[in-house]
Amino acid sequence: DTEVTQTPKHLVMGMTNKKSLKCEQHMGHRAMYWYKQKAKKPPELMFVYSYEKLSINESVRSRFSPECPNSSLLNLHLHALQPEDSALYLCASSQPGQPNEKLFFGSGTQLSVL
């Protein structure tokens, strides 16, 4: 299994809603990432978890709250988002020893905030 699975594929939410994005991998990777990608732009790193501990937070606003409950799962909890937060949210995983040897990306969750 060389896949990173993200659910849901599409999400529409209001600014007062609370929702969660989910990511799962079974490759034994111990580093997991959240990226945000606006249309026609490159991905921007948000968070990195290494061995289930938050390793990098790229000064992301608190309305995005990551969680890594175990080595296979990564969540992104969303609350009080703004329309400018509408984007494709990509999860990725890698081995932590050489994290950029190869990143495996999921297909993403396309988020629309109304």
Next chain:
Amino acid sequence: GDSVTQMEGPVTLSEEAFLTINCTYTATGYPSLFWYVQYPGEGLQLLLKATKADDKGSNKGFEATYRKETTSFHLEKGSVQVSDSAVYFCALSAGSNDYKLSFGAGTTVTVRA
């Protein structure tokens, strides 16, 4: 800081044409260099990589050579197919233990039959 500059396109080609996408970088030290590809509606996939000067990465007919003297990592393919239509991102990692990738702006390539 470290950065990557790539031609933004869009690039439109006919099948069997030659493709080149320019990528140059700015970095201290000895970065690793990557090309990622994003097909419509999908996440990114690693296409090829090179970790030291003069290394050549290759995959699926694509090639790129790490040129330290010109700080470049240009992507080439001799004969493109319709299935190569995608967005291509050049990326840089400062070191093998660095979690951060610096991406270029991306180049949209469309191949017409």
